[in-house]
Amino acid sequence: MRELRNMMAVSVILFIGVLLTASGSAQNHPVVKHIPADHYETREIVINPVETGEHVRNREETIRIYAASKRQTKTMRVQTGRRQPAKKEQQQPSETFNKKGTVNKVATKSKKESKPAATGDAPSKPQAPAAPPGTPAPKPAQPPVAETRLSGRTGQILTVVASGSRAHIEFWEKKGQSWVRSLSTDGHVGTNGIGPTREGMSRTPYGAYPLGFAFGTENPGTSLPFRKITPQSWWVEDSKDPQYNTWQEGAHFHAPSEHLADYPLQYRYAVVINYNTARKPFAGSGFFVHVDNGRPTAGCVSLPEGEMKKLLQILHPGAYIINVNGEEEIRRF
Template sequence: MSARKGRPGPRVLTAALCATLALVGYMKVSSEEPAPRPNPRAAAKNAGAAGPTASAAPAPVPAALPGVGPVTHAGIPDGTTQALVVRGGDRDSNTATATLYERDAAGNWSRAAGPWAAHNALRGWTADHRAGDLRTPTGVFRLGDAGGRLPDPGARLPYDQDKEFATSGVGFLGEPLEGSFDYVVAIDYNRVPGRTPLDKNRPLGPAKGGGVWIHVDHGGPTQACVSLPRDDMRELLRALDPDREPVVVMGPAADLAR
């Protein structure tokens, strides 16, 4: 029996239905835009537009030892928190200024005593001291032992009172030397630390000199030592603390500033 005229058969309906579903599916897929790929440059730009990222403030730079440059400062032991800076005018100058500084737990250096007027050797300073050259050695040296003709004024460093510290005669300007060694602090230049300043042992040999002290000023230049007025020597002896591993930093200003 034939189908009625004008009415599609089952096969025609099935084909039409499939075509319609395919068209609907195509329209649905094509109407959805693909997800954009990430753009690193745009992300970085957007992040910058949102403001800078919070960061920790830089640590403050500790206050340096005044007048002492990085080369000289490198010679100061890490454990040292007390430094006597003896600064001369130039390499041929025999007058200087001495100031005691201390370093706190944060690494900041500050003045603890002084400044004091000082003398050094007649001909000034040298980086290569020799016995009899009448120059004071420059550099950084430990201060660990003290003594003098007079009784201990309250020193924290080991103090050796001995009559052998007595001296006499006159200095380069004709000034009396008596009493110059009433108080002394041994500078650890060509000596054995831990011994009285009177010890004559010279590890570098006698040609390199020795017996370089900080002592009472006699009003003129020295052979090789540094000298301070009597009251200032007492103050220094009471201030130097072995637990702070004290040093003397000494020389002409230009050399110390390197």
């Protein structure tokens, strides 16, 4: 029995020697593994092959805890006042060791991509709610003549807006509560434009005046009182004549009186501008609206023949003319 115990002791001693020899060899040649701890750094973990399984499990747990603590936090970029989503992270494999000392690759879940921020133009303004049924439509914008004092006294206004000796001419009529343009054309005024005037100045009188009777070589069908020109028809413009600034029939009147029959083109269709009805000498006389001959006038307003004929056909007694140098001036009257 004693010899058996001695043999077992010698075997144990030999086994321990073998183990110690292997251990020394392993310590001289350690195994090095690279394990990504997170997305940005790599750590070297040295594991001795003689470590027990419990030691390996402890190392694996330590590695996982370290990697989790170093994970990148969610980031957001800010650009031009709007939030931008962080870039989607790709899955990165992590490495652990099993009991046999080999590497296990485990795919880690990528972080959830943040919801995309709103992009594009700013949201459009909400539209105004539709008007309920039965709501009257808004009134259209009215022309300057609607804002004049004259609009309360007459339903017809001829506007003449000059630029030098040229002019833009429009005829407005009141229809119900609105003013409607019935005629629009270009023509001429006096050689010296529109402004304060007197006899012989070749300037169209500035301001608002009633339109008087119509006259011409033929009646186009006007509702105004009409006088037809004869060989004896004159407009007296001699300031010394008691009949100054009136229509007269006669053989002769002193200059600068006007023999109407000498102007068959201009006076084919015409209407009197009631200026200086008090017949103050030298204040000015003989101002009409008549047919245009393509040149400036001596103080009258002229427009193309077709438009002049139409004007006489739609004019009614009580109409006014407004002579100005800018459209904004119409409101003054």
